[in-house]
Amino acid sequence: MIKLQICQTCKTVHYPKREICSACLSHDLCWQDVSGKSTLVSSTELHISTKLQWHDKLPLLLGLVKLDAGPKILAFAQTKLPIGSNVMLIQNGQTFNIINEDNNE
């Protein structure tokens, strides 16, 4: 499970952080558990960074996933996967990681 904001009025799940629900304009958003089940919708291998702390970790494999629950999240990936792959997202502080892939579907 990952923690994301859910609108208490219409149940829309939000990411990145919002103050107001874009679906119903409610301000009643709570951080709650959401399933990390998602689909990979794009990916990239980042080769340059202006940030020194990343220089020895390049290239970085990144994936954009669409959660079954709705929002899209950029995350670190471990392996190159085809677009459309079913993946699982886990949370690691302020960032997300794509873990076990499942291409059976």
Place this chain on the structure above:
Amino acid sequence: MSDPYGDIVVTAPISVPYVRFSHERSNYWLGRALGKVCKASGLKHNEIDGLSISSFTLGPDSAVSLTQHFGMTPRWVSQEVTGGASGVTALRKAARAVQMGDADIVACLAGDTNSQDGFESLLDNFSSDMSAAVLPYGAGGPNVSFALITKAYMEAYGAKREDFGKLALSQRKNALSYPHALMKKPLGIDQYMAAREISSPLHLFDCVMPCAGAEGYLVMHEIKAKALGLPYVKIKATIERHNAYAHDDVQLRTGLAMDAKGLWAQAGIAPENIDVMQTYDDYPVISFMQFEDLGFCAKGEAKEFVRQHDFTITGNFPHNTSGGQLSCGQAGAAGGFLGMVEAIRQLTGTALGKQVKGAKYGLVSGFGIINYDKGLSCAAAILESGQ
């Protein structure tokens, strides 16, 4: 065919030559642009009663503080926040202000500085969503977001790196005759393909080089332009849209697709009537989307469109005729004005580089403000030579 903007014209296209880095503030670049539109038009700066400003690096100052810096007392002021779409959105507002009598002459200016260390902080503070949801993954700025868009676009529609390369190469060819382009050397396909990877599938020549500079133009009544002896263009039609197709998984289309039909209807012409086109080319894939979404070809078919056309100034589809941002450099928000300024020049027969012969109709489209996963703003204008 309607005539939505009546006798409102656009004139005095100017550029403040770009430099890679500048220690000057944004105020310097915008002020130089103001000086240039004055010089181009013969107007004194206090005769200009409307001021429109587009800049990323102006803060904490604003368009209003600039009136004091520049010794102006305008009765209309506006600040554009649409970045790459600001060349068109500034025009839309300025044209209505003059048409409705809220101002007589509006100077639309865009400019930014680029200090050695300032660019990184601009990237890191691009937007709250970028800072929260992209920056923690290794890089600030738009490269990662556009890499994801480009990858998904290539997968969906079969466009190849060579197709993007064709646009980059023809823009470079165009830039070789444009005196202010920062890129001065020809670019070959082998060099394009072999360039270092930035964020796959983006390589070096898919990305713009940040720089400092400014662009500008004036909006006024036709009778005023004639009295000043200025060549001008007329505004046939414009559109603007923000946060379109919010639920698309990845941005494969822009909001231009929502409004293109109305644009052509308002102008009373068709895509084949366009003699010169300027797209916003922060990355080639975005130009591909503009061709599609504005109706030059069907969705996903820009690759064939690109393969079948010659985008150089003397070709059958003159496009980004001053070289675009990919070859001129991206002077911040001035990148959103580059195409507009070049279109005005081409349509008034005053190109600084090679002239498109007999250009009557021009299309300028803009795209701006990448926020996390997509560019939020887009706008387009069809212009007609006043000659």
